[in-house]
Amino acid sequence: MVPKEPQPGVSLKKSPFLVVTQLDHNKIRIYSKLHGHLTSFDFDINKVLKLFDAPLDVETAIKSISVICQGDPSALVKELYEKRFLIEENKNEKNMLAKYVEMIRHKNRIAKFSKVIFLISAKCNLACKGCYHHFFDFKGTDMTGDFAGLILEGLFPYLKKRGIAESQISFLGYEPLLNFETLSRIYEQACSMGAEYGIKTSFKIFTNAFSINEKMYKWIEQNKFKLRMKVSIDGIKEDNDKRRVDFAGKGTHDRVVENIKRIMMTGVECGVLTVLSKLNFSNLEKFADEMAAIGIKTISANIFCGQSEEERLLELTELEKFEAIKRMDLATEKYGIEFDGEWKFAVVQMIAGAQFACPAGIRQLVFSADGAIYPCQRFAGTKINFGTYKNDFWEKLLDGHCGSYNRWTADLYQAIMERTKEENPDLTGWSCPFLPFLRGECIGKNLDRELNEYLLEYYLTRPLNRIITKSRLNDGYGSI
Template sequence: MIEKILPTTVVESRIAALAESMLPGKRPSFHAFTYAGDHLVYDLLTGSVLEVSEPFFQVLRGIELREPAGEVRARLSAWDDDDVELLIDELETLHSAGLLRTEDTSRVAEIERLVADSLVQHHPRKMMLMVQSNCNLKCTYCYEVQSGFHSTGTGMDYETGVRSIEFLIQRSGRRPDVEITFFGGEPLLNFDLIKRLVDYSKSREAETGKAFYYQVTTNGTLLTDEIIAYMVEHEFSVMLSIDGPPELNDRHRVDLGGRGTGAKAIEWGKKLVEAQRAAGLREAMVRVTLTHQNSDGAAVESYLRSEGFGRVMLGSSNGRANKNDEFDLTPQDNQRTRDASDQTIAAYVTWLEGRGPRPSEAHNLEQGVAQFLPSLQGPSTAPSIRCGVGRNMQAITRDGKIYPCHRYAGEDAFLLGDLETGLDETKLRDYYDRLLGVKEEHCSKCWARITCGGQCPWYISDEGGAILEPDEESCNGIRGGHERLIYLVHKLRQHGRLQDLRVEVESDPADRSEA
């Protein structure tokens, strides 16, 4: 029973009964919140977003917070009992019509098992090939520098690369197209191997009936006219790592001699983008890592766009759930980011309403909404895990070892097999079981459990092999972000623009969950 204090009036009794029907267990079935003056209710199971009046909001918010009926009634102190009962009548009608209904939790364990089965049996479309463990930079915040992975050897050899491609062909089943992400270290240190592996994969297309596509994540400092021409010819998707203007970029992104790299990365990055545009290709994505020392994402994005980069993605240095360092964003940094996001959203809504210009960040906002929409449509289309870890992000290192993703490389507690013995599905199943188990234990009472997909799996893992409890600061950030996205969905639908959104598959391999 939700009520700890017995109701004393007929109205309070009706409020208590309504609360019990909406929240019979511990799982919330809706979330009521206010953003930019709008009172919104998100129905978890239908994905509906309703704008409601102040009285509706107060009742639903009180019920969601499991307040005693007397406290919920006190939220409506300006209303007499007759008016409150009419309000309860309307809420009961909505509830009986299928909105704000409760979730059937009787099959949670069975569903979790089926989800794990489907993840293990998944036929991946993508693979991360770590063709070079070394790097020509020594970025201060880099997890590979901190783990020592950059010092584990040189580059992958051709035979290992070929076996990796055959592994992807075999694992991908009947998929007609597959994608290889060349990763490092700095993959362009092994550019000759990349070219040979592209040639080999192309030679396998006719026999396998699969089309191969390519992606590379690079710091941009080793780009040349030859490499750019090759990437354009073979239509590579490119992720460029640049942290803003040289004076900010060079605080962290330095070469092995400690010298700044920003000017060179920007110079060659612009040449790449110009060549891609001239060829009619989708231009490279610039991926920024915000740190405590460089936390003004809006300023960084504005600078990069002024330099001609049309696609900018903001990431952050966040350490791991059990280990932070001096570079990670602080709660104060995150609050400044949220404040900037609120300003951008306000400018975007002003444009939607025809009262101002379209902000430069509009495209990124719309992509965020487009990628969020499937999870908002209910449990059947929501991600069980937020990214492609263990599936489309399986990473193969230079020595043929297989890890859930590139961030786990070198952490043998999470080793999933190797090219010699194959993928160990028992280990993969154990990994998913533990990941989903932590999610069920710690996320089941959260209103964002359907839209979220959980925190980054690597972030909540430790080097010893444990999967940890998500930290509240990060969860609060995710919930706040989802409230903003739900608000944008509401505004776009209100102005007849929601149906126009189209998802672009982003180039960032660290945050994707496509099938």
């Protein structure tokens, strides 16, 4: 732990991880690439920081600062030190980085899962091009309420023992609403157990919204206060219908938009999920306009990655990915629409610190009907799993004896530790682990460094509510 304030007589210098950006004539924004703590200061902070280009003792610094700016100079030095913008003169970059990574690694030594995903349906009613479920040999079955119940019976005691006050349970498929009976049964049991164990439990359904009947609409309305829905749609009609089609090859846009409207009439919180690719790159602003017109308040965007040569032709270049995200951010901002996606984790490090790993397999677990446990739904059908569910699974997690979890985190942090030995260490966050896996690389390798550099530079100038959204505030990645 870093002391709250520097010791008397100590000399301080600027952190090698410090990033300083001038927003306008009066405002400066600062953060540490390692520790986060994004903060706005007035223009005089540049003069203050210049004092620490070389090590300077605290007492002399305080006297000099009192001449430069108003306010309490001692309090300012304390703030800069506490946020790791200033460090002791004997500290060096490589040691600080290695120590930080080890600290994060130790923090995740004992699993602390708060998010559970159920892959409850083995079927889908669409035939979308480039769906990741077709990348590997995932032959799922429909999940039963009895099997899911066994998982819940272990989950809630685990949450209680780990001191986790809130949990999120999500439903995916293929298409989860095709197994609505099990979905609703899991919901009821989890609500009951959440109340019994004092765990605030929320629920999220990821759906294509292609086939929703009156019974489902009624159930959604009855449970709207604990439920959130995310509907997949990949742009305006001409773009969406190139990729998201039914088994007859017919586009799904019009039907899905009408069903989104019906969902929203229930009063449930409903957002949309889109995948950015060559297919919808040209019309992103029109898509934002369309979603705003029907009342959508949140849009999440993931970035398409293909497996076959034909699918990879649909991928955006690194610069196109950044341009697509920037355009969507600006297009949604004017409507007050919250905009995020998995790529946002690298941006969140400006506030929460580098962290170096997404929540998959660290805060989140995925259960399939055959008992296999995955860190993320994209790995379904692959060798990257936590084994098959057994009744002692949660106890092993509590005791730190879950070998598959230990191997997952070891693989992640081994690659990250290698970064600390580089001449210019990569401090731009990480890739979704599925991307390096798909490309035959170590899951801890950062294949998104170029994209992340663009994103960090852009978002550093953005309003705070565009940098970190409500959904990211609850991902469990606070500063250390």
